[in-house]
Amino acid sequence: MADKIKNDVHLALVHYPVYNKNGETVVSSVTTLDVHDISRVVRTFAVNSFYVVTPLKTQRQLVERLIEHWMTGYGAEYNPTRKEALQATRVTHNLKETVSDLTKRCGQKPLTVATGAKQFSNSIEFRRLREEIRSETPILLVFGTGWGLEKSILNEADYVLDPIGGIGEYNHLPVRAAIAIILDRLLAR
Amino acid sequence: MADKIKNDVHLALVHYPVYNKNGETVVSSVTTLDVHDISRVVRTFAVNSFYVVTPLKTQRQLVERLIEHWMTGYGAEYNPTRKEALQATRVTHNLKETVSDLTKRCGQKPLTVATGAKQFSNSIEFRRLREEIRSETPILLVFGTGWGLEKSILNEADYVLDPIGGIGEYNHLPVRAAIAIILDRLLAR
Numbered sequence: 001m002a003d004k005i006k007n008d009v010h011l012a013l014v015h016y017p018v019y020n021k022n023g024e025t026v027v028s029s030v031t032t033l034d035v036h037d038i039s040r041v042v043r044t045f046a047v048n049s050f051y052v053v054t055p056l057k058t059q060r061q062l063v064e065r066l067i068e069h070w071m072t073g074y075g076a077e078y079n080p081t082r083k084e085a086l087q088a089t090r091v092t093h094n095l096k097e098t099v100s101d102l103t104k105r106c107g108q109k110p111l112t113v114a115t116g117a118k119q120f121s122n123s124i125e126f127r128r129l130r131e132e133i134r135s136e137t138p139i140l141l142v143f144g145t146g147w148g149l150e151k152s153i154l155n156e157a158d159y160v161l162d163p164i165g166g167i168g169e170y171n172h173l174p175v176r177a178a179i180a181i182i183l184d185r186l187l188a189r
Numbered sequence: 190m191a192d193k194i195k196n197d198v199h200l201a202l203v204h205y206p207v208y209n210k211n212g213e214t215v216v217s218s219v220t221t222l223d224v225h226d227i228s229r230v231v232r233t234f235a236v237n238s239f240y241v242v243t244p245l246k247t248q249r250q251l252v253e254r255l256i257e258h259w260m261t262g263y264g265a266e267y268n269p270t271r272k273e274a275l276q277a278t279r280v281t282h283n284l285k286e287t288v289s290d291l292t293k294r295c296g297q298k299p300l301t302v303a304t305g306a307k308q309f310s311n312s313i314e315f316r317r318l319r320e321e322i323r324s325e326t327p328i329l330l331v332f333g334t335g336w337g338l339e340k341s342i343l344n345e346a347d348y349v350l351d352p353i354g355g356i357g358e359y360n361h362l363p364v365r366a367a368i369a370i371i372l373d374r375l376l377a378r
Contacts, residue, residue, distance in 0.1 A: 007356075021268070033222065037363045044355030044362055079210070081361040166233035167196075167376065172270040173233055174226045177369035180362070184370045187356065 008106060008138040009047050009187065011179070012098050013038060015054040017150035028146040030059045032066055037176045039085040045187040049105075050089045051098045060091045067091075095142065095153065102140060110138035114157035115182065116148050117164075117171045124159040126185050133186060141182070143175055197295060197327040198236050198376065200368070201287050202227060204243040206339035217335040219248045221255055226365045228274040234376040238294075239278045240287045249280045256280075284331065284342065291329060299327035303346035304371065305337050306353075306360045313348040315374050322375060330371070332364055 013034065016027040035052060042050045052063045067086050069075040076083040092098045095112075103109045113129065124132075133139055142149065142157060154160050164173065164181055173181075202223065205216040224241060231239045241252045256275050258264040265272040281287045284301075292298045302318060313321075322328055331338065331346060343349050353362065353370055362370075 037366060040361055040363055041366050043359045044353075046356040081359075084359060085361070164233075164373070165378065167235040167378065170232045170270075170273060172229055172274070173369070174229055174365075176363075176365060177226060177230050180366035180369040181373045184353070184373065189354065189356065 007046055007048060007133065007187070008110075008136055009133055010049045010051070010102055010110060010138070010140045011038070011042060011047055012051040012053050012092075012095060012140055012142045013175070014095060014142060014144050014149060014153065015052075015056075015059070015146075016094070017152060018144045018146040019148055019150060021147050023147070025150050026146060027054065027056060030054055030063055031145075032062070034145070034176060035063055035066060035089065036082065036085070038179055039089050040081075041180050041183055042088055043085040045183040047183065047187070048088065049102075051092050051101075052089065053092050053095060053098055055093055060093070063089075063091045099140065102138065106138040108138060110140040111159070112140045112142060112157045113159045113161050114142045114149055114154045115161045115178065116144065116154065117173075119163060120154060120160040122157075122160055123162050125162050129159070129161060130186055143179055145175055196235055196237060196322065196376070197299075197325055198322055199238045199240070199291055199299060199327065199329045200227070200231060200236055200372075201240040201242050201281075201284060201329060201331045202364070203284060203331060203333050203338060203342065204241075204245075204248070204335075205283070206341060207333045207335040208337055208339060210336050212336070214339050215335060216243065216245060219243055219252055220334075221251070223334070223365060224252055224255060224278065225271065225274070227368055228278050229270075230365075230369050230372055231277055232274040234372040236372060236376070237277065238291075240281050240290075241278065242281050242284060242287055244282055249282070252278075252280050288329065291327065295327040297327060299329040300348070301329045301331060301346045302348045302350050303331045303338055303343045304350045304367065305333065305343065306362075308352060309343060309349040311346075311349055312351050314351050318348070318350060319375055332368055334364055
């Protein structure tokens with residue numbers, strides 16, 4: 001395994017199956033800004049790997065091109081902090097492939113933890129997940145783009161993380177912001 | 190005063206004076222995505238107001254047009270969660286005007302707290318600032334775009350907030366992510 005293991009937390013940004021604002025299951029588009037933002041947050045909290053998950057070949061190619069641009073040649077020289085951020089970023093077709101890649105890399109199946117804005121019966125508290133992380137279990141945090149992960153993903157996950165919970169009823173954080181807050185809560189010293 | 194006061198925390202996103210990547214003082218461009226993302230985070234944590242601060246008239250007009258689009262007519266109908274998020278968003282020319290507007294609105298001068306990636310002699314801990322917020326002092330949190338707030342802003346602020354501090358040396362969070370983490374640390378229940 002070529003990676004330097006920093007901790008055994010991994011992150012997947014899922015573009016299918018997710019909901020659109022009408023509650024229909026769709027493939028959402030990859031936002032390159034998401035890739036940059038989340039890569040920086042991932043790097044800041046020493047998350048081991050960041051998978052951009054999409055079934056669309058052209059979208060996977062877009063992310064691969066983006067990574068290549070900033071990792072090599074002019075891009076790497078122009079902005080080395082982007083290069084550093086993107087070192088943990090990978091591309092996969094679906095969640096199954098992500099888990100199977102991680103199982104190979106970690107030598108054991110990761111615990112999958114889905115995230116969302118609602119409370120579920122199998123929800124896990126931040127404090128408890130922090131303990132799991134300290135016990136060095138490999139963890140895959142799964143985030144949905146669009147209007148959130150399809151129910152099937154929540155049902156199949158080992159846990160669903162408690163919602164962030166702001167003040168009051170408003171419940172519409174951008175996934176970029178949710179990831180920043182969740183990694184800070186789980187991983188900051 | 191027409192606003193419903195939720196708490197007495199306010200936020201300014203400053204586009205001048207900030208540094209570019211070569212350490213020169215510049216005016217950075219307003220990113221409309223910043224306005225949407227930060228408005229949602231602000232709304233989630235019941236921050237009272239969000240000032241987009243730029244000396245450029247065309248950029249202020251851009252933000253005003255954006256707010257108008259989503260607050261009225263088709264935009265408001267198409268995406269009501271954006272409308273709700275943008276209710277606290279305002280535009281000012283500079284930090285001085287922001288403080289003076291806030292002083293009028295709050296009936297007293299706010300404590301200004303600058304933010305950045307470095308530690309300073311007048312740094313304040315998250316825990317202490319949380320206490321100040323609970324004591325109902327009006328607080329203006331000041332964030333810089335680009336490569337961060339110019340030194341003059343840090344020197345003039347009442348406090349500089351402790352840096353977020355990830356794991357290791359990497360220190361390049363997008364301002365959107367920094368705002369999400371800082372508001373969560375200061376305001377989440």
